[in-house]
Amino acid sequence: QKEVEQDPGPLSVPEGAIVSLNCTYSNSAFQYFMWYRQYSRKGPELLMYTYSSGNKEDGRFTAQVDKSSKYISLFIRDSQPSDSATYLCAMSPAYNTDKLIFGTGTRLQVFP
């Protein structure tokens, strides 16, 4: 079993839709949780960062962490075609933030 599981998609939604992206994990030591966006043939770009359980909002993006269920989510409101990319969840334990463990990524396509 992988430490981090992420539905690879692809996920195809119309412009303006609310998108929900999810990851589950097995290591209870994970304390830092991140979402990266990766456009085709580019490096990952940090979108959201959260520590432990709770919600964090930044513009159209909301990240949620539920440590009791070992489940994290990223919500995108009013999705735009420019949001079309692969979204990677990543996490690390508090004692080793240098090594990020990534999910496989979910490919999102937002069509006009």
Place this chain on the structure above:
Amino acid sequence: DAGVTQSPTHLIKTRGQHVTLRCSPISGHKSVSWYQQVLGQGPQFIFQYYEKEERGRGNFPDRFSARQFPNYSSELNVNALLLGDSALYLCASSLDRSTDTQYFGPGTRLTVL
């Protein structure tokens, strides 16, 4: 400010050859990490260097090695290339070891024939 830069952008090698990939971190960042991203997968951690010393290593064979220079730039070396080494190699920099934010470069796409 410039972000993380990597060179070359693309590289084609044949099995058994050696390759060197280069990374320049964001100005002021002292920590550099390397990741391998195979097509359709998430990045996998290879190495982390801080203050020119190896601070972490992932599950990669000894054919993979790296170093960090006094100006905090870094090189990743891979010997005896295998077809399975074909991937996007990503470099990430962070301010120091304990920071939780890593910023990634555009990557070097390595193809092994």
